Amino acid sequence: MKIEFKEEQKFTQWWxxxxxxxxxxxxxxxxxxxxILGEKFGDKPMSDFGLIIFCLFIFGLIAMFWFMRLKTEIDQNEIRINFFPFIKKRVNWKEIKNAEIVNYGFVGGWGIRLWTKYGTVYNTKGNKGLAIELQNGKKFLIGTQKETEMKKIVEKASWQQRV
Structure with a gap:
């Protein structure tokens, strides 16, 4: 299928x-x-091994943010999201009860937010997204920085599903 909407987002906030x-x-x-200097780091220093493990953990965390991506693709058949390295999701338009672009405000931060009024929220920044309610009642939201473009594609796909 021809992809009609494609967006890749990452964490680019300077702060x-x-x-x-x-x-x-x-x-x-x-x-x-x-x-290197042989001096103890702090009043109650970690062991050398503990310090190395702590360093690896911190740099693993930084690397995770560096490589984290939210990719969204929409075509006539389905919506696909990939929030690397956490989730991959495909939803057929026939499974969707309602889909609309909303201003979701602040949902407690960015990333993956569980148990919001929109269900699970997948976002990297901003406050606009595609809120989806499935036929089975489950909800989720995909954040977007291309609100206008996404809205056109969603309206087109929703109309085609009704025909």
Whole structure:
């Protein structure tokens, strides 16, 4: 099928990267001070092994944010989302009871938000998205930065399903 809508989003907020880089400096400083200079890092220092594990965890977290992507594709048959590395979802238009573009406001942050009034929210930034209610009553929302373009495709697909 021909893809009619495609969007890839990632975390690009400057303040988020400032926080992540700031957090990343801490274990580097600790390793430098404790392992290279031979001085203890803090009043109650971690073991050298603990410091290395902490550093790996922090850089794993930063790498996760670096590689995390929310990809949305819509064609005449289905909506596909891939929030790498967490979920992959395909929904056929016939399974959808209602789909509309909404301003969802602030749902407690970005990423994957569970148990909101829209069901599960998948977003990376902003406050606009495609709210979907399935025939079985389940709900979810896909955030978008291309609200106008997505709205046109959703209206077209919804109309085609009614014919």
């Amino acid at each position: 988020l990267w400032l926080i992540l880089i700031g957090i990343g400096i801490l274990p580097i400083f600790g390793i430098y001070k404790q392992l």
